[in-house]
Amino acid sequence: MPASTRLLAVSKGQSAERMREAVLAGQRSFGESRLQEASAKQLQLLDLGPLDWHFIGRLQANKARAVLRQFTTIHSVDSLELARRLARIAAEERLDPRVFFQVKLRPDPAKGGFEPQELLRHWQELQSLEPLQPLGLMTIAPLGLQAADRLAMFHECAALAGRLGLAELSMGMSGDWREAAAAGSTWVRIGSGLFGNRNPSAPLEP
Numbered sequence: 001m002p003a004s005t006r007l008l009a010v011s012k013g014q015s016a017e018r019m020r021e022a023v024l025a026g027q028r029s030f031g032e033s034r035l036q037e038a039s040a041k042q043l044q045l046l047d048l049g050p051l052d053w054h055f056i057g058r059l060q061a062n063k064a065r066a067v068l069r070q071f072t073t074i075h076s077v078d079s080l081e082l083a084r085r086l087a088r089i090a091a092e093e094r095l096d097p098r099v100f101f102q103v104k105l106r107p108d109p110a111k112g113g114f115e116p117q118e119l120l121r122h123w124q125e126l127q128s129l130e131p132l133q134p135l136g137l138m139t140i141a142p143l144g145l146q147a148a149d150r151l152a153m154f155h156e157c158a159a160l161a162g163r164l165g166l167a168e169l170s171m172g173m174s175g176d177w178r179e180a181a182a183a184g185s186t187w188v189r190i191g192s193g194l195f196g197n198r199n200p201s202a203p204l205e206p
Contacts, residue, residue: 005181008054010191012037016044018195023048031189033057035066042070056189058112065089068097075138075170078102078112080122087129096131100138100170103160105153108142116160123164136168137161141176150176154183
């Protein structure tokens with residue numbers, strides 16, 4: 001993995017004990033997408049000191065305040081409406097969350113995100129929504145893409161981030177992190193490639 005690419009350990013569905021092992025091995029950044037599950041594990045791991053918690057799932061509007069209180073970085077800001085809501089609540093809570101704007105570069109009914117032209121159209125407002133701290137762009141490759149197509153898509157995302165003056169890229173998961181890293185990803189989100197299969201008894205978010 002290139003030195004410029006950092007590992008975000010996707011710990012959703014994993015036990016606090018497995019995460020503790022990862023922390024003792026040197027991992028400090030973790031990605032979660034279920035608020036209730038993450039809250040329980042954050043309490044169980046308090047004795048390890050401050051950890052770097054990233055929210056990576058689709059963010060429901062009614063959970064925005066709780067997510068802002070418990071996560072320093074959000075990877076899935078996928079609409080102008082959500083960005084406005086996060087900015088308003090963050091100001092009320094006196095927080096300055098780091099955010100990635102999710103973009104959809106290929107048709108995929110299973111994924112949300114800004115279309116590139118939509119992001120460009122709203123960019124002036126998005127970058128001025130204090131106290132949000134825009135870090136970069138996040139994208140997810142649709143299932144079924146070949147490696148060369150994934151690489152091309154990740155390069156498109158990197159080019160769009162460069163056009164917007166954004167330095168960070170959250171791209172790549174266990175199955176495609178190599179293509180993402182080759183395209184300049186600064187965060188790869190790896191779960192099964194790090195922990196193995198998820199814990200089937202992990203609680204699900206209602």
